[in-house]
Amino acid sequence: MFIKQLYTGCLSEAAYYIESQGKAAIIDPLRDIDAYIELAKERGATITYIFETHFHADFVSGHLDLAKATGAPIIYGPDTETVFPIYKAKDGEEFQLGDIKLEVLHTPGHTLESSCYLVKDQQDKPYAIFTGDTLFVGDVGRPDLSSGNLNEEQLASLLYDSLQNKIIPLPGDTLVYPAHGPGSSCGKNMGPETFSSIADEKKTNYALQPQTREEFIKAVTEGLVTPPQYFPINAKINKEGYESLDAVLEAGLRPLTISELKKWITESEVIVLDTRESMLFTEGFVPGSINIGLDGRFAEWAGSLLPFDKPIVLVTETGNEKESVVRLARVGFSTMKGFLAGGFEHWKKAAEPIDLIINVEAEELAVDLPFDPRLLVIDVRRETEFADGHIRGALNIPVTELTDPGTMANIEDTHNVYVHCAGGYRSIIASSMLKRQGIHNLRNITGGWKSISEQPNIEIVKENSVLN
Numbered sequence: 001m002f003i004k005q006l007y008t009g010c011l012s013e014a015a016y017y018i019e020s021q022g023k024a025a026i027i028d029p030l031r032d033i034d035a036y037i038e039l040a041k042e043r044g045a046t047i048t049y050i051f052e053t054h055f056h057a058d059f060v061s062g063h064l065d066l067a068k069a070t071g072a073p074i075i076y077g078p079d080t081e082t083v084f085p086i087y088k089a090k091d092g093e094e095f096q097l098g099d100i101k102l103e104v105l106h107t108p109g110h111t112l113e114s115s116c117y118l119v120k121d122q123q124d125k126p127y128a129i130f131t132g133d134t135l136f137v138g139d140v141g142r143p144d145l146s147s148g149n150l151n152e153e154q155l156a157s158l159l160y161d162s163l164q165n166k167i168i169p170l171p172g173d174t175l176v177y178p179a180h181g182p183g184s185s186c187g188k189n190m191g192p193e194t195f196s197s198i199a200d201e202k203k204t205n206y207a208l209q210p211q212t213r214e215e216f217i218k219a220v221t222e223g224l225v226t227p228p229q230y231f232p233i234n235a236k237i238n239k240e241g242y243e244s245l246d247a248v249l250e251a252g253l254r255p256l257t258i259s260e261l262k263k264w265i266t267e268s269e270v271i272v273l274d275t276r277e278s279m280l281f282t283e284g285f286v287p288g289s290i291n292i293g294l295d296g297r298f299a300e301w302a303g304s305l306l307p308f309d310k311p312i313v314l315v316t317e318t319g320n321e322k323e324s325v326v327r328l329a330r331v332g333f334s335t336m337k338g339f340l341a342g343g344f345e346h347w348k349k350a351a352e353p354i355d356l357i358i359n360v361e362a363e364e365l366a367v368d369l370p371f372d373p374r375l376l377v378i379d380v381r382r383e384t385e386f387a388d389g390h391i392r393g394a395l396n397i398p399v400t401e402l403t404d405p406g407t408m409a410n411i412e413d414t415h416n417v418y419v420h421c422a423g424g425y426r427s428i429i430a431s432s433m434l435k436r437q438g439i440h441n442l443r444n445i446t447g448g449w450k451s452i453s454e455q456p457n458i459e460i461v462k463e464n465s466v467l468n
Contacts, residue, residue, distance in 0.1 A: 001100050001121065002043070003128065005177060006035055007194055010297050011059055011330065012184035014194055016130055016177060018119065020098025025049040026072075027117060027130050028179050029062035031245055032326050036062075037069060049095060050074045051102070053132025053179060054114040055238045057145050057231035058186055059299075060332050063238075065245055077115025078106045084241045089115070100127075105166045107134040109159020110141030110186075112148050116166065118174075128175035129198075134159070135167055136178045138191030140207040144224050145231060152224075156217040168208060172199030183297070185231075188223055225382070229400070230303030234332045243334050245326070252325035252336030256313060258350055261286075261340050264313050270337075271306055274315040275324045276344070278428035282357040282444060286315055286340075286347055289355075291432040294320060294327070296425040303331035304400050305429070314339040315347075357431045358443045362451035365418055366458050376415040380430040381422055381449065387463035389453065399426045402433045417442035422449045 002019040008030060016027040017039055024045040026036050040047050047070040050063050054076075063074045064084060074086045075095070089095075091106035103118040110133040117130045133141035140163070143155035150158075174197060180186050181194040189206065202208050207220055256264070264270045265288065274281055274289040275298065281291040292301050294316075306312070312335050316324050321339045328336060340347060348354060368375055369391075377394040379386050386396040399421070401407050411417065419434070419442055421427040431444050445452065452458060 001098075001119075001127070003119075003177075004039065005194065006039075007181065009183075010327070011299055012181045012190075013059055014177065014179055014181065018097065018100075018102070019043060019045050020100045022046060023048050023098045025051055025095075025097050025102065026066060027051045028053055028056065028132065029066050031060045031062045031065070031330050033062040033066045033069060033245075036066065046070075047072050049097065049102075051117050051130070052076050053116065053130065053134070054111045055080075055235045056133075056179075057227070057235040058180075058184065059330050060234055060242060061238050062245075064241060068244075075104075077104050077113055079108065080113040082239055082241075091115075094120075105129075107131075107159075107162035107166050109143055109155055109162045110134055111145065111155075112150070112158075114141070114162075118170070126171055126174045128177055129167075129170065130177045130179075131167070132179045133186050134162060135176060135201065135205075135207075136180060136184075136187045136190045137176070137193045137196045137201070138205050139187040139189040140205075140220060141186055142188065142224055142227070143220060145227060145235070152221050153217055156220050157213060159220065160213050160216045163208060167198070168202065170198045172197065172202070174198045176201060185225075185228055185300070188225070225384075228300065228304040230308070230331055233308055234303070237332050242332075245329055248329045248334050248336065249322065249325055252314070252328075252338065253321055254338035255341035256338040257341060258347060258352060260338070261313060261347075264311065264337065269310050271310050271312045272315060273302070273306070273312050273324075274344070274432075275320060276315070276317050278425055279359070279446075281428060281432070282359055284348060284354045284356050285344060285432070287353055287355040288436050289315060289432060290436060291428055293425065293428070294323060298324075299327045299331045301399075301426075301429060302328055302333065305403055305433070306333070308333060309335070311335050311337045313337050315344055316340075318343050355435060357428065357435070359446045360418070360443045362445055362447055362455050362458075365445055365452065366455040368416075368418075369458065372416055374414055374416045376411065376417050378411075378417055378419045378430070378434075379421075379449075380419060380426050385422065385449075389449070389460050389462055391452065392459040392461045397430075399430050399433075402430055402437075405437060408434075408437055408439065411439055413441070415441065418445055419443070420445035420448050420452060424448045 144152040
């Protein structure tokens with residue numbers, strides 16, 4: 001038996017390759033499937049099954065393209081309805097893979113169709129369980145992503161039964177391989193590791209402790225933040241199907257001349273997306289561009305901030321064109337129309353108009369704060385981050401709220417705007433969005449909150465009502 005976790009850090013997503021006697025199965029593949037096909041080829045194996053744990057909300061699965069490339073069936077658990085062909089397994093049904101078996105355990109709660117896959121070794125003993133979003137390290141899947149006509153309390157009640165009846169009784173040495181690790185928005189309290197064991201989870205996971213149904217429902221539904229806007233879009237795509245990645249790449253990797261880019265800008269509601277590293281972007285960019293750097297959680301922020309129905313043209317570092325398109329496609333974007341050939345340097349050398357973002361140190365903010373009545377600090381961190389400590393008088397506008405032009409109502413042309421987040425990545429995104437909306441008298445505070453909080457002359461306050 002051979003098991004390999006293929007972890008994609010920018011999405012906190014884990015797909016799995018399982019192999020026995022030359023037969024392989026893939027669990028929860030990403031949309032770009034080359035890694036799975038190459039691994040099987042290197043090992044001289046044939047991919048014979050594609051298992052899906054549920055309709056993923058945070059990424060577009062590669063199930064359709066992988067099935068087309070390999071001929072392997074797509075397998076879901078009970079209560080699954082799609083518009084493309086699948087094999088709908090029964091609860092308890094087993095699939096032979098070489099000399100091991102994978103048993104379907106229907107575990108509704110995160111979604112109605114959620115299922116886990118239990119690997120049994122040659123002696124028919126449980127060896128590992130692939131839990132999807134049912135069970136994470138230190139957490140369980142959120143029950144508020146809408147499934148059928150059930151509310152989050154009803155789904156949480158189903159999740160309680162799934163854990164009590166299907167997960168907790170497993171042998172303690174059974175390995176736990178979840179679909180996500182720390183940083184994912186599919187849970188609220190994930191631990192730092194990407195795998196565990198049943199015994200360890202029963203010791204440390206709050207959701208697996210002895211408790212009543214009511215206590216469990218309260219524990220898993222409290223403290224849930226609003227899911228990203230692209231979650232229902234991705235779940236719908238995974239249920240209904242999508243255009244092949246090859247077709248998306250063909251359109252997205254079309255080189256554009258400067259005149260073609262300018263035509264897109266003037267003749268349509270195009271999004272010019274600059275995927276360069278954030279600090280490099282501040283030194284110069286095509287006016288009106290939005291920066292979401294590949295050096296951060298690029299796909300998640302793109303899915304949370306950009307419209308899915310508008311054309312996107314890219315400005316990238318040379319060589320990062322394909323990565324930009326693939327990572328956008330992973331979260332359901334298919335409207336990429338090409339990239340600026342030669343990148344921003346070509347635009348700059350052609351003497352085209354450029355814009356930039358002024359970066360300042362926290363020390364400069366500390367000097368200006370007491371003496372500039374027009375100074376406005378915009379803190380783009382989440383509400384809970386803001387509540388845990390912020391500059392007195394700062395305006396909290398989380399990055400995700402900048403998509404609503406109404407959030408600009410409190411910002412006047414006469415303000416001297418200073419923007420910051422925790423470390424700098426989000427504040428550059430925010431600054432580019434503010435500039436796109438016509439707010440140009442702004443500065444980005446490098447080092448973000450970490451640097452600000454170290455300044456002795458800046459007054460820091462908390463919002464205890466939010467924290468409690």
